[in-house]
Amino acid sequence: MEPKFDQLKTFIVEKGWSPYRFKQILQAVFKERIDRFERMKALPLSLRKQLQQAFGESILSLKPVTRLSSAQADKVLFELPDHNKIETVRMIYRAGWESYCISSQCGCGFGCKFCATGTIGMKRNLSADEITDQILYFYLHKHPIDSISFMGMGEALANPQTFVALKTLTDPQLFNLSPRRITVSTIGIIPQMRRLSQEFPQVNITFSLHSPFDEQRSELMPINRKYPLQQALALLDEHIQKHRRKVYIAYVMLPGVNDTPDHAEALISLLQGRGSWDYLYQVNLIRYNPAVGTPEAYNRPQKRELDSFYERLKEAGLNVTVRQSFGVDIDAACGQLYGQYYIRGKPKEVEEK
Structure with a gap:
């Protein structure tokens, strides 16, 4: 359509x-x-x-159902025309910058062990309008659109409509957003990563790594068996060399799982020495945020362990930051977009707090 x-x-x-x-x-x-x-x-x-x-009456194709707010985040539950639901998060930085984490699928079928959205399975892809209307809703309510991340529910590059949505968001007659203000996160769908690099070279790419060890990454992220880590990194190498654009490496810190000194050393070895341009890899350490539906064995990292991991990467010369967490108290942080309305596969309404 x-x-x-x-x-x-x-x-x-x-x-x-x-x-x-x-x-x-x-x-x-x-x-x-x-x-x-x-x-x-x-x-x-x-x-x-x-x-x-x-x-219809409105230009919007989705309807807000509930809105949960904290000091620096708003999470809106939207109902789609077929009554499925998705979540979108608005993040407010202290400097006044407003960023949006939008969904590209209802649910997700890739089964990453630590991600709440994956526990509900794949419902369906969103249409391009359903993707961009998440932004249009906030724009129509007079919020500035400073940056957008495709880091909400679903794997953006598994949905072909993501590319249509990117065209709409960057169209000078429509949203007129600079592609440099848009980030697409991916677990590593290599053919679509290549397409993104070719068609939208200025859009920021965030690659979800989460372990430098192939066997463990396959355990945490089954997609690694189909699209191995080294193949994905080779493509990212090409992207950096051709477009001279920074690539972000997302690394969710799972205490006792992927935060050991051996993991730090392997991560350093993985990203260093790839070429004269490898300084364009930026590691983002993300605190794991426990959520409904994810294994109880995963906990939020302690500051000491997180700082130690960070310092080792920094000492080795990697570009590394610890990503700021928004909306943990309203289940709006990274990995928490589950939709509490899904209880054992059955929709349940969320009461607004």
Whole structure:
């Protein structure tokens, strides 16, 4: 299915209206931040009624159900047209910067051991509109869109509609976002990583590593058996050399599992000496956030162990940061987008806090 703005453009022409009317719709949405066709007063009443009949009352294809808030994060539960639900997180930095963690799938079918979303399995891919409407919802509510990460529910590169959504988000007539303000996270779907590098070279890539050892990575992330770590890194090497863009390595710290001195040394060996450009690898250490549905053996790391791991990487010359955690208290942090409405596979409504 075509994205809605393409459908609207075609609809205007087919109904015999001037192409200028489509520009007025874009003006209403992206300048005046109007979501309902009936309120787009620059349009003739007859056209507004036609738009309502064809596309519904609102420009949005999803409906907010609940919203949980903490000091630095908002998590919104959206209902899709088929009544499935997804979660989106808005993060507020102290400097005023607002970043968004959006979902690309309802559920996930890749079964990473530490990720809550994977425990509910794969429901379906989101359409391009369902992906971009997560951002449009906040934009229409007058929030700035400073950066976007495809790090919510699902594996972004397993959904072909992610590429359509990226085109919409960077379209100068629509969201007009710089690709450098967008990050796509992937567990390592190599063919689609290559496509992303070719079609959107300026979009930031975050590669989920989580263990430098092949056997352990396969245990934690079954995708490693199909797309081995070294093959994924070889592709990232090519991306860096060709585009001179930094690549982010996400590493979730699992106490007693992947945070030992041996892991630190193996990670250093893995990323150093790859070439004169290997300084463009940036390691992001992420505190594991316990969540519903994940193994009880996984705990949040202690500061001492995290600091020790960080210092060893730093001493070795790696570029490394500890990612700031947002929304832990509302289950909105990394790995926690599970959807508490899924209890043993059955939807359950979430009560707003």
